[in-house]
Amino acid sequence: MDRLLSADPSVIGGYRLAARLGAGGMGVVYLARSPHGTWCALKSIRSEHADDPGFRARFRRETELAARLRSRWTVPVLAADAEARSPWLATAYVPGPSLAEAIARNGPWPTVQLLRLGAALAEALEGVHACGLVHRDVKPANILLAADGPRLIDFGIARAVGVTALTTDGSVIGSPGYLSPEQARGRTVGPASDVFSLGCVLAHAATGRPVFGVGGAAGVLYRTVHEEPDLDSVPEALAGIVRRCLSKDPERRPSVAELRDGFGRFEERGWLPEGLPALVAARAARVLELPVPQGTVTDGVPVDGWADAVTQAAGAPAGAPTSRRRVLAAGGAVLGVSAAGVGSWWRWGRSPSSGTTGAGALPRRVIGLLGDRSEAAFTAHQRGAQVAVGEHNDSAGRAFDLVLRTADDGGTAKGATAAAARLAADPEVSLVIGTGTNATAPAAVEACARARVAQLLTRADTNELDGVNLTSTLLMRPTRTAGPPAILRYLNRVVKPTHTTVVHDLTDGAETLQTVRSITVHKKLDGDATVEEIAPDGDFGAAARRIADRGDDAVLFAGVHPDRAASCARALREAGYRGPCVADEHVLGARFLAQAEGWLIGTGYTDATADPRVRAFTAAHRARFGAAPAPWAAEAYDAVRFAVHGLTALGDDDRSVLRSELLRRPWQGITRKVSYDADSEFFEAQEDAGAFLYRVRDHAIRFVARADDIGRTAN
Known part of the structure; x- marks a missing residue:
């Protein structure tokens, strides 16, 4: 948990806020106390989303749909207001870590606990699907761990089966790495999509790593659609059923009823792996020790009531009728929010100023x-x-x-x-x-x-x-998983190659493999591509002669060692190849610069004397x-x-x-625009996100352009 920020409201819809539980692209989740004194998780939607009438309509409709749910493994909605200036909803609070945090802290789960986890989640999905809903965002961060079993939360993007979507068809909704191939393609999804996601979750819990790898969203989505999942280390007792869950074809996935039979009956005793019961108990104890949140002072007058009008940020203006707030039965609806972020913890009270150096001095x-x-x-x-x-x-x-x-x-x-x-x-x-x-x-x-x-x-x-x-x-x-942006843009916008050879130096093959994948798998380079793999102690001569004989349009060197890059440059020159050659900043060194006249180099830094x-x-x-x-x-x-x-x-x-x-x-600097994906929190590799192009001239590199200017300037 984190303490409230100075900009946070004190009360939303009659619920007094006590702390922050997490924040994301859609809004902020608070720990709050209801008018009846119970703790709850309250999610306030950001105003930019609330300004969209379509969003409000979907929020209202899905709140109503969630009221159908009755399940042991979901959390009830206590109240919600789709008409407030900042729409909000409050759910029962589960004071345990998420499955994502548990895996990150304690590692993979043993087989017995995996089967019990699968049994509870299959039962949760059975209840969801029986109400005619599809969750569409089953992932470790949306599974909270309590002493008596898991809770599936966050139905914010759920959709009723057979109901026309309020979002545009073809959009990708969900979390890359856990959504189904049909979701990744932006197609209509059904209950089988949640089964696929459950398979991803269980494989992650079994191995400690996402089943379709990490990196940028585009790469993960591509692997979800086109490649087989990584099921190494999944226990034998689980591997068969998980493999069926992860079938690319929805028709070949097991039904939830089959999953329940396969996982067996949930048993509460010993359901959590070693070390996690203590963590769950500690989280619960922290909440029990919290003081009752006190009211704030507005214009010098203490606020004693629980009315919506306590703060403008609560949504409705002062005096707005409380009938606008739809209160749902505590045991009825489920529209959960992520109540425990990865690595969060509790700090009570506001911190003092950082201190001053004298009277009137600034902190x-x-x-x-x-x-x-x-x-x-x-x-x-x-x-x-x-x-x-x-x-x-x-x-x-x-x-x-x-x-x-x-x-x-x-x-x-x-x-x-x-x-x-x-x-x-x-x-x-x-x-x-x-x-x-x-x-x-x-x-x-x-x-x-x-x-x-x-x-x-x-x-x-x-x-x-x-x-x-x-x-x-x-x-x-961006990391190298996103591919070298400046040189790829140069090739696509200026060279426009029909055929490119990627020279993959295997001296550090694991580090450079993602660069090769960005071209051969993720197709970030236009035209066809051939990969020439060079062993760590191998010579570049034979590959260079093949490249020269083919008359390739371009060569991209995928390697990180300057001396190896220098050997490649020399071999290409001696073979008579005169086409464009590109590489990234890691190859820069005196020997390379002496051999690589005319090469184009992509970097993450600009030339302040030329930009x-x-x-x-x-x-x-x-x-x-x-x-x-x-x-x-x-x-x-x-x-x-x-x-x-x-x-x-x-x-x-x-x-x-x-x-x-x-x-x-997002924030705009002099060298780049800094922004992060709302779901994955990865740096967004946009065209203006700090990529630059240089050319080797006279044993030095000379600035050519920013990546976003390539193709608009003479290169």
Whole structure:
């Protein structure tokens, strides 16, 4: 649980708010106390969705449909108001972790507990389908764990079977990785779709990993439709039935009745794996220890009643008739909300100010900068950050002063873990900016997550970071799973190849496989593609001669070692190949630059001396340091300004909720637009999301264009 933000209302629809349970693209979920004194989970829908009449109609209709449900394994709706300015609904509160959190904390489930979990969820779906509903979003985050069994929640996108959809046909609704192939294709779904999702959930619980992998939504959806699920390590007692659930053909999936027979009877005793009963009990104890939420003061007058008019944010204006609020029987409807977010915990009360340095002085916020101080990239980051800090502290009307604090990771994963822990342990540090490489950045993630301090990663793009949406870390660039955006855009918009060869250097094949998949599986490159795999100790000569003989339109090097890339460039030149060649920033090195004249390189950093959109920053950097900004300086400047954007919205609230503020809305910097997918929380790899193109000229790289300008300028 997180404490309330200063901008949160005190009362919604007569329910006093006590804490935040989570926030997402649709709204905020609060822990609240009903007029009768019971704890509940209350979800308030964001105003931008409420402005859509179609959304209100769907919200109203699905609330009414959910009233049909009677199930042991779902939670009842206590009240809902579709007509409020910000529609809301309140459900019974389940004070346990989600299945997603349980798997992340404790790992895969044993066979006995998996069968009991499957038995309860199959019974829950049987009740849903018997009422003529399809859940459409069965996933670990929507399954809460209580001492007496699981609860299936969040019917916010449920649909009645046979009822015309209020959303446009062809749209994808649900959570990638758990939705069915028919959902991924935007087609009409039935009960069999929920069966597929249940198979995904059970396989995830059995193995500890999503059955269709991680990464960007597009890649996960593609694998869901076209590839077989990863069922390695699924226990034999479960593998057969899960495999049937995951059939691409809905007609071949088992019915819910068959699932109940296959899983057997649910038994409450020992249904949770070792370690989880204590966690569930601790969560329940925290709620029992909470004080009764007190009313707020409006214009100096205490608010004593439970009326809707207590706060404007409650929805209806003062004096609005309470008959607009539809109250449902406590034991009747089910329209659940996610009541426990991954890694959430309880902090009661508002935190004091960060402190001042004297009478009338502003409070200060400390930003940590983590990286290898011996690296030129760290110096560039530090200087860019210092420019941003100086500009902020010179600005009139600011709410706080900024302080920059650095920590040296020594360029090792072990050092990154220790340095991140030191920064995160300092209560003054509001946020950490990680400047490390793919070899060091992942190591800092866990340390920041344990301390509940937000971390922004500027430079790293390894696939190992595909799972940071389960931590306190946010990326400010896409991982390599999304593919190299600048060079793919160059090939598609400028070269327009009929046939491209991807030279896959297997020296670090696991790290570069996603780049190959983005082209061969996800078809992010137009035209046909051939893959030439080169063994770690292999020579590029034979492959280069085949490429030259075919007269390919383009070559893309998928590798991360500069010397190997240099050998490839030399082999292509000696074979007589003169077509365009592309690679990403990881190949840059002196030997490569000496061999790769004319190659196009995609990077995550701009050239502040050549990019016209960063002139003001470049001038400020020159004025302060007497030199032009080096690579990554402008990106660090943006990271600090993005942090300030979140800290300003945060006000006096605790640093633990800063990540939620940063996720709330897109933000435009000088190098990129920063936005995150509302469901997956992955960095959205848009055209203006910080990808840049360079060309190798005279043993150096020369700036060509931003990715979003490629094809609009002469390249």
